[in-house]
Amino acid sequence: MSAVRLHDLTLGYERRPAVHHLDGTFGLGCATAVVGPNGSGKSTLLKGLAGALAPLSGRVDRSGLKARDIAYLPQDHGVDRTFPMTLGELVTLGLWGRRGLFGAINASDRHTVEHAMQAVGLGGFEDRALDSVSGGQLQRALFARVLVQDARLILLDEPFTALDARTTTDLIALVKRWPGEGRTVVMVLHDLDMVREVCSDTLLLAREKVAWGPTEAALGGENLLKARRLSEAWSQEAAVCSRDHAA
Numbered sequence: 001m002s003a004v005r006l007h008d009l010t011l012g013y014e015r016r017p018a019v020h021h022l023d024g025t026f027g028l029g030c031a032t033a034v035v036g037p038n039g040s041g042k043s044t045l046l047k048g049l050a051g052a053l054a055p056l057s058g059r060v061d062r063s064g065l066k067a068r069d070i071a072y073l074p075q076d077h078g079v080d081r082t083f084p085m086t087l088g089e090l091v092t093l094g095l096w097g098r099r100g101l102f103g104a105i106n107a108s109d110r111h112t113v114e115h116a117m118q119a120v121g122l123g124g125f126e127d128r129a130l131d132s133v134s135g136g137q138l139q140r141a142l143f144a145r146v147l148v149q150d151a152r153l154i155l156l157d158e159p160f161t162a163l164d165a166r167t168t169t170d171l172i173a174l175v176k177r178w179p180g181e182g183r184t185v186v187m188v189l190h191d192l193d194m195v196r197e198v199c200s201d202t203l204l205l206a207r208e209k210v211a212w213g214p215t216e217a218a219l220g221g222e223n224l225l226k227a228r229r230l231s232e233a234w235s236q237e238a239a240v241c242s243r244d245h246a247a
Helices: 042-050 087-099 107-119 135-149 165-177 192-198 221-233
Strands: 002-013 016-027 031-035 057-061 070-073 153-157 184-188 201-205 209-214
Touching: 002 042, 002 184, 016 042, 016 184, 016 201, 016 209, 031 042, 031 192, 042 070, 042 153, 042 184, 070 135, 087 107, 087 135, 107 135, 135 165, 165 192, 201 221, 209 221
Parallel strands: 031 184, 031 201, 070 153, 153 184
Antiparallel strands: 002 016, 002 057, 201 209
């Protein structure tokens, strides 16, 4: 059984492709890294998987997953640190998909939030204001929000960027548990050593698929070189189904 299957998927903006004719499967209960050169379409792909960006062509088959079954943490999380909100309230937002915007939060929900915050090392921080915490603490809270969503498909875009070593280690340990819980994880990462540590599978992307499969094979030297060359060959002005091969 597959969690998500891509069928000849092309994604882009204003008919300019950023991900081109992609076929493949993100397996159920598998952690897959999406890697590639800058501008290779990695973040665009996650937007497409999340349903935040409609395909230019092709389709994404999510095997019956509903929006509430998908947790998406973009690189630009969009949290306004000046907004008058506590960390506990931020984490509680993860319940909206199941409770609705105006659904009542009960004692069980509050326990779920507290447990999630403890799991990311923020026990006792529920009443801390957003503008009083560090960037690492905010990222931990965003991971806690993912936890309370209890999602089957988890999409993370560069989730460890600019974090200190301790926060990174703690959050990686959390991510490693998710496949064993039957969750499918897709992460955009740039640190190849981290990819090898965390992800069993890797999609090497250069606007089109270069390699997709077991991590060690996908990250072979020839594949990495091909990805760089393909990325350099793309024209930013190309229309769908076009690429400048002159470079």
